[in-house]
Amino acid sequence: MTHAVELRAVHRVYGRGDTTVRALDGVDLAFPAGTWTAVMGPSGSGKSTLLHCAAGLERVTSGTVTVAGQDITKATDSDLTRLRRTQIGFVFQSFNLMGALTAEQNVALPLRMAGKRPRRQEIREILTRVGLGDRLGHRPRELSGGQQQRVALARAMVTRPAVLFGDEPTGALDTKSARVVLGLLRQLVDDGQTIVMVTHDPAAAASADQVVFLSDGRIVDHLTAPTVHQVADRLAGLEVA
Numbered sequence: 001m002t003h004a005v006e007l008r009a010v011h012r013v014y015g016r017g018d019t020t021v022r023a024l025d026g027v028d029l030a031f032p033a034g035t036w037t038a039v040m041g042p043s044g045s046g047k048s049t050l051l052h053c054a055a056g057l058e059r060v061t062s063g064t065v066t067v068a069g070q071d072i073t074k075a076t077d078s079d080l081t082r083l084r085r086t087q088i089g090f091v092f093q094s095f096n097l098m099g100a101l102t103a104e105q106n107v108a109l110p111l112r113m114a115g116k117r118p119r120r121q122e123i124r125e126i127l128t129r130v131g132l133g134d135r136l137g138h139r140p141r142e143l144s145g146g147q148q149q150r151v152a153l154a155r156a157m158v159t160r161p162a163v164l165f166g167d168e169p170t171g172a173l174d175t176k177s178a179r180v181v182l183g184l185l186r187q188l189v190d191d192g193q194t195i196v197m198v199t200h201d202p203a204a205a206a207s208a209d210q211v212v213f214l215s216d217g218r219i220v221d222h223l224t225a226p227t228v229h230q231v232a233d234r235l236a237g238l239e240v241a
């Protein structure tokens with residue numbers, strides 16, 4: 001099985017001396033291509049650090065991270081920037097759209113940043129795919145939270161990244177909008193996309209193919225084909241531990 005992302009013996013240490021924090025403490029993980037993984041764990045367990053290190057947003061202290069076959073721990077800053085623009089998509093809890101730009105312009109932005117000339121038809125198709133074909137000219141403030149997150153998803157996918165990362169992508173949404181976004185993520189995975197998502201929500205995690213659990217910077221458990229109850233039980237076990 002090919003892996004879209006692999007972490008080997010990854011450590012991420014913050015601070016020094018008495019204030020040292022081992023945010024990641026020897027993480028070995030591989031995310032198989034074309035699958036959806038949820039990352040869970042108590043507050044402070046290292047989930048965001050893991051996501052940021054895997055997406056090349058943050059450097060590891062030691063160990064290796066491979067994305068689409070490339071060891072990003074050896075990459076220069078400009079190689080990393082290029083890799084993030086071409087191989088990695090990212091959706092955030094707070095959408096992070098450009099307020100002055102329309103939905104269409106927001107989605108076209110990553111292509112412009114990569115020096116490409118976006119084709120209007122392509123941008124319209126991708127927005128139609130997320131159910132926003134009739135909202136092309138709307139600015140973020142004219143869209144609901146769920147619609148904004150769907151624009152953000154279209155923006156993340158427009159470069160056809162090897163892996164899509166989500167940092168609590170449904171965390172700011174009501175249950176119904178969250179379900180729509182999770183349904184779109186499932187469609188993407190069924191079409192071959194690799195997704196890695198941090199979430200606190202057992203229902204969101206249960207939409208994924210597998211769940212890995214972090215505690216104190218280490219992978220301590222995992223579930224395949226998870227149910228909401230299994231996820232909630234495991235998480236509760238870690239939170240009281």
Ligand SMILES: Nc1ncnc2c1ncn2[C@@H]1O[C@H](COP(=O)(O)OP(=O)(O)OP(=O)(O)O)[C@@H](O)[C@H]1O
Nearest residue numbers: 014015021023041042043044045046047048049050
């Ligand atoms: N820039 C930083 N400097 C120092 N310590 C940090 C820094 N970033 C994170 N940490 C520490 O690393 C540990 C892991 O943090 P991280 O944000 O990855 O956890 P998390 O599981 O995402 O938490 P949450 O669920 O609360 O968002 C925490 O103890 C945190 O305080």
